[in-house]
Amino acid sequence: MNAVQAGSIHAPRGAGDAGSHAGVTMRAATYRRFGGPEVVRVEEVPKPSPRRDEVLIRVHASTLSAADRRARSRTVPAGMQVLSALALGAFRPRRRILGMDIAGVVEATGPGVSKFRVGDEVVAMLGAKFGGHADYVTVRQDGPITAKPRGMNFAEAVTLVFGGLPAQAFLARAAVEPGRTVLINGASGAVGTAAVQLAKHRGAHVAAVCSGGKSGLLTSLGADRVIDYTAEDFTAGGQTYDVIMDCVGNAPFSRVASSLNPGGALLLVIADLKGMLQAPGNSRRSGKLVTAGDLKLNYTAEDLAALVRLAEDGRYQAVIDRTYPLAEIVQAHRYVDTGVKRGNVIVQVATESPNRGTF
Structure with a gap:
């Protein structure tokens, strides 16, 4: 968060x-x-x-x-x-x-x-x-x-x-629409549980990353797939997504770039200073939107x-x-x-x- x-x-x-x-x-x-x-x-x-x-x-x-x-x-x-x-x-x-x-x-x-x-x-x-x-x-x-x-x-x-306001604001940046694939990393927290619901409301296919014991909760909120991060690295299986929202701070562009579809978006709700400073350049070079936490959100x-x-x-x-x-x-x-x-x-x-x- x-x-x-x-x-x-x-x-x-x-x-x-x-x-x-x-x-x-x-x-x-x-x-x-x-x-x-x-x-x-x-x-x-x-x-x-x-x-x-x-x-x-x-x-x-x-x-x-x-x-x-x-x-x-x-x-x-x-x-x-x-x-x-x-x-x-x-x-x-x-x-x-x-x-x-x-x-x-x-x-x-x-x-x-x-x-x-x-x-x-x-x-x-x-x-x-x-x-x-x-x-x-x-x-x-x-x-x-x-x-x-x-x-x-x-x-x-x-x-x-x-939870709801930042989830709503970040998803709006990516123009989440019906049929789009959205992965929420850190889906069981306040922002994550809100993002799962809001992305599903917009018609997206939602993958939720959390610990295994929380899968029932995320499924009940609308997640189509739950990935247990203790057993599986969501970046390692070759699956790609239109949008990845990181609510944890462990999914920088360097880690998830290959998991994003062309023209996709990486929404960094949590980011370190390096990630925030590199976001504009990563966007320009990759053609994929990379947006980091904005401290000026009103x-x-x-x-x-x-x-x-x-x-x-x-x-x-x-x-x-x-x-x-x-x-x-x-x-x-x-x-x-x-x-x-x-x-x-x-x-x-x-x-x-x-x-x-x-x-």
Whole structure:
């Protein structure tokens, strides 16, 4: 998974800021230094208040993603250390509250807000501004925020955001159409499970690469073929594809070029600095599209609404591995650190009814 930018989102602000309620606090999972799960703790921090064109959202659920893990530990792809220091902080975290997405309820609106009302149930992408692992967060009304899918609870709804938005954006770059062959490397994660569903929705023949124990999940999501990477190298059998999406970071162009059909596309959701810098040249020389993670992606409300419509039509399933209350955020980080999660790990911030239709 890649950390994505959404420049119009604002995370909770610090004490003394004009945008916070003086003396009013909320719970938040914070970290003040980089490291393992134990650096995260739940504490009271100032509660934000909405500024002009912002809404204040009572967070019900967020995901704890591989991107949160990378931000917490400063474990990034090769060559990205300097860029990550600029984005995350050189010596201590710039953003003390992780969580790149939220599902919740609008509690208050700032002056000038016309798109949302108090009581609206919404989902939103916070991106690299973070802030979702807290009771409240403020979001610009013109940012990537839209109504929560009808028929999904908050935990299910938030799975559309971090996984669905990048999967949708990358597949759009390759113009996936009916009959095309698409391979998803790392198909069992948040982005991968979304990509399998979205590629199948577009009419593609989908091959999913994951460990063998996850084959049932991927088949249920629409994969036509599941490749167990512990037993088979998908590049070694001579099979070729129109599109390869790499959600792991171990399928650079040099490895998969011969597995791409003429005019095919390699979508590098995860890439090191070398892979990102070489992508344009590899595209020109090969005639195959090579596109790497774009840190300037700006998702829109309509991008998110498109996923909501699919969910409401029954064409997008929530994939939830485990759910942890905010009080158990350290245990949640420890589980994500194992690298074995299927789909999404949910941080339940506010109490709601149990999850439905999950895996």
